[in-house]
Amino acid sequence: MASEHTRPAILAEGLRKRFGKTLALDGLDLEVAPGTVLGLLGPNGAGKTTAVRIFTTLLEPDGGHAEVAGLDCVRDAQRLRSRIGLAGQYAAVDELLTGRENLEMVGRLYRLPRATARARAAELLEQFDLAEAANRTARTYSGGMRRRLDLAASLIATPPVLFLDEPTTGLDPSGRLAMWDRISALRAQGTTLLLTTQYLEEADYLADLIAVIDHGRTIAQGTADELKRQVGGERIELTLARGADVALGAQTLAPHVDGHVRADEEGRRLSGAAVDGARRLADVVRDFDAAGIGLDDLAVRRPTLDDVFLTLTGHAAEADEREAA
Amino acid sequence: MSFEALDTGRQHGWLYWQVSDALVLTGRALRHIPRSPEILVYSTIQPVMFVVLFRYVFGGAIKLPPNISYVNYLMAGIFVNTVAFGSFSTGVGLALDLQNGLIDRFRSLPMSRAAVLIGRTLSDLVRNVFTGAVMFAVGILVGFNPQGGVPEIAAAVGILLLLGFAFSWIGATVGLAVRNVEAVQSAGFIWLFPLIFASSAFVPTAGMPAGLRAFANHQPISQVVDAARNWFLGVPVGSHGWIAAVWCVGILAVFVPLSVRVYRHAASKA
Numbered sequence: 001m002a003s004e005h006t007r008p009a010i011l012a013e014g015l016r017k018r019f020g021k022t023l024a025l026d027g028l029d030l031e032v033a034p035g036t037v038l039g040l041l042g043p044n045g046a047g048k049t050t051a052v053r054i055f056t057t058l059l060e061p062d063g064g065h066a067e068v069a070g071l072d073c074v075r076d077a078q079r080l081r082s083r084i085g086l087a088g089q090y091a092a093v094d095e096l097l098t099g100r101e102n103l104e105m106v107g108r109l110y111r112l113p114r115a116t117a118r119a120r121a122a123e124l125l126e127q128f129d130l131a132e133a134a135n136r137t138a139r140t141y142s143g144g145m146r147r148r149l150d151l152a153a154s155l156i157a158t159p160p161v162l163f164l165d166e167p168t169t170g171l172d173p174s175g176r177l178a179m180w181d182r183i184s185a186l187r188a189q190g191t192t193l194l195l196t197t198q199y200l201e202e203a204d205y206l207a208d209l210i211a212v213i214d215h216g217r218t219i220a221q222g223t224a225d226e227l228k229r230q231v232g233g234e235r236i237e238l239t240l241a242r243g244a245d246v247a248l249g250a251q252t253l254a255p256h257v258d259g260h261v262r263a264d265e266e267g268r269r270l271s272g273a274a275v276d277g278a279r280r281l282a283d284v285v286r287d288f289d290a291a292g293i294g295l296d297d298l299a300v301r302r303p304t305l306d307d308v309f310l311t312l313t314g315h316a317a318e319a320d321e322r323e324a325a
Numbered sequence: 326m327s328f329e330a331l332d333t334g335r336q337h338g339w340l341y342w343q344v345s346d347a348l349v350l351t352g353r354a355l356r357h358i359p360r361s362p363e364i365l366v367y368s369t370i371q372p373v374m375f376v377v378l379f380r381y382v383f384g385g386a387i388k389l390p391p392n393i394s395y396v397n398y399l400m401a402g403i404f405v406n407t408v409a410f411g412s413f414s415t416g417v418g419l420a421l422d423l424q425n426g427l428i429d430r431f432r433s434l435p436m437s438r439a440a441v442l443i444g445r446t447l448s449d450l451v452r453n454v455f456t457g458a459v460m461f462a463v464g465i466l467v468g469f470n471p472q473g474g475v476p477e478i479a480a481a482v483g484i485l486l487l488l489g490f491a492f493s494w495i496g497a498t499v500g501l502a503v504r505n506v507e508a509v510q511s512a513g514f515i516w517l518f519p520l521i522f523a524s525s526a527f528v529p530t531a532g533m534p535a536g537l538r539a540f541a542n543h544q545p546i547s548q549v550v551d552a553a554r555n556w557f558l559g560v561p562v563g564s565h566g567w568i569a570a571v572w573c574v575g576i577l578a579v580f581v582p583l584s585v586r587v588y589r590h591a592a593s594k595a
Contacts, residue, residue, distance in 0.1 A: 009490060012361075013353065053429075056433045057433060057434060058429055064331060078435060079435075081434055081435035081436075082435040084433065086429070086430065086433045088426060088429070092426035092427050092429060092430040093427075094427060095425070096356065096357045096360045096361060097356060098351060100352075101356065105349055105350075105353055106430070106434065108345070108346075108349045109350075109434045109435075109440075110434060110435060111342060111347060111435060111436070111437040111489070112347075139359060153430070199335060235466055316402070
């Protein structure tokens with residue numbers, strides 16, 4: 001057991017996978033220590049889902065090495081499957097079975113004894129606020145309920161390693177927050193987690209470590225703070241009412257930001273690294289008022305995935321998405 | 326499904342788990358039947374409609390050997406038609422499981438690689454039994470009068486269900502390979518329609534051009550139809566019985582491993 005603890009729970013070394021002309025993974029390296037949460041961040045088409053599919057034995061890599069819980073994803077696939085859970089963006093539940101039947105079925109297929117599967121199902125239905133809907137078919141469930149059922153199904157055999165592929169994509173804000181709570185609770189229980197996401201804030205909230213991938217390769221890895229530092233933290237952004245004010249506007253904003261004031265091509269939007277976050281906004285408003293410059297919009301913006309990409313790769317996440325499509 | 330007494334966790338053998346997984350997924354697929362009653366109703370109404378329409382529309386126009394009424398001739402063909410087209414639902418069911426990610430979930434579990442397919446094909450077999458019973462009753466109402474004894478009728482039912490089961494595995498392979506519900510149905514028509522109509526299911530093959538007749542006489546649908554028909558009517562079956570059985574077993578021998586192979590590499594998206 002001691003040696004298992006020193007081994008990474010999830011490991012990828014030079015993982016490669018090609019689909020026809022598309023190179024989905026181009027030498028991906030990842031390492032996740034047991035009991036930690038890795039957020040795999042990247043735009044659509046970056047290779048996140050392909051990586052998860054290889055770790056969960058759904059896909060064989062063309063090259064490189066992948067292992068989970070010390071087991072090789074290709075050679076030890078069958079043994080590995082009893083130690084992982086998978087929940088994903090498609091909320092894979094059987095719509096014609098009830099919530100309880102779904103969980104008991106998955107429990108039986110994890111080869112739990114029948115009584116254990118039944119007891120675990122009841123426990124999870126309770127934990128995931130599905131007890132009342134337990135005996136209704138899943139097609140009557142809301143999107144959030146389906147996600148919860150999907151996540152519960154992946155937990156039925158209490159696997160030590162869990163893969164969550166975009167667990168909150170398509171959920172409304174309250175559903176997203178509820179899902180974050182569930183995932184945080186899992187982290188607290190010591191489950192090793194790999195979650196893919198397109199949202200920096202999600203990775204920020206849930207992950208111990210974030211790996212940013214693009215074109216099938218890890219381009220940055222670190223804690224949320226480390227990444228944000230690279231991106232440059234919060235920015236003050238404002239939109240001038242008239243483009244003619246740009247020079248004066250930049251001069252007025254300069255004392256409130258760290259470093260340069262950036263102006264966009266149209267010369268109406270100005271931005272700079274925020275020094276004190278939102279507290280400084282009142283001062284900015286007062287100074288612009290005094291200078292007689294009208295503002296259409298003023299905000300402190302946290303760095304987004306776009307900012308990460310812009311900084312790390314020099315191109316925007318969205319443009320990348322179009323390329324991949 | 327009385328595994329409880331034996332059930333002591335993971336130390337059972339390979340075969341035990343193959344059976345256990347298959348039973349779990351057969352139970353799952355059987356639960357689907359009463360929960361989507363509209364599918365059961367339509368899949369029963371259509372063959373009943375066929376019985377009545379063929380009986381009364383074609384009944385007067387088709388030349389048959391003397392001493393056999395068209396409804397007695399027709400019923401074996403209608404049964405075969407129903408179980409053969411029933412294979413669509415196996416394919417559609419699997420394409421749906423692929424589309425909504427369930428196959429991904431199953432493939433990530435430490436379970437048998439054949440269980441999902443066995444579950445679908447066995448539950449479709451059960452549905453065929455139900456649909457067949459309704460058709461049999463309607464057939465009797467419109468004049469179907471099987472003269473065979475109990476063993477012969479049992480043999481006829483047996484070969485029909487075996488054909489349905491074998492075709493379900495073809496449907497499973499198509500469903501997993503095509504992965505799209507509409508495409509599964511279109512693909513089904515392409516391979517199944519010629520087989521059904523270039524056969525002795527609805528009309529004697531004697532009136533067909535020589536080349537087509539040779540094909541029609543030897544293909545599995547005709548063999549099964551002729552075997553089942555003769556058993557129902559209580560006349561000698563000749564070689565049709567064993568040839569039909571060999572066809573069904575042969576189809577299973579090819580499509581069971583093939584569909585499992587496709588399943589192992591099935592992906593919900595490219």
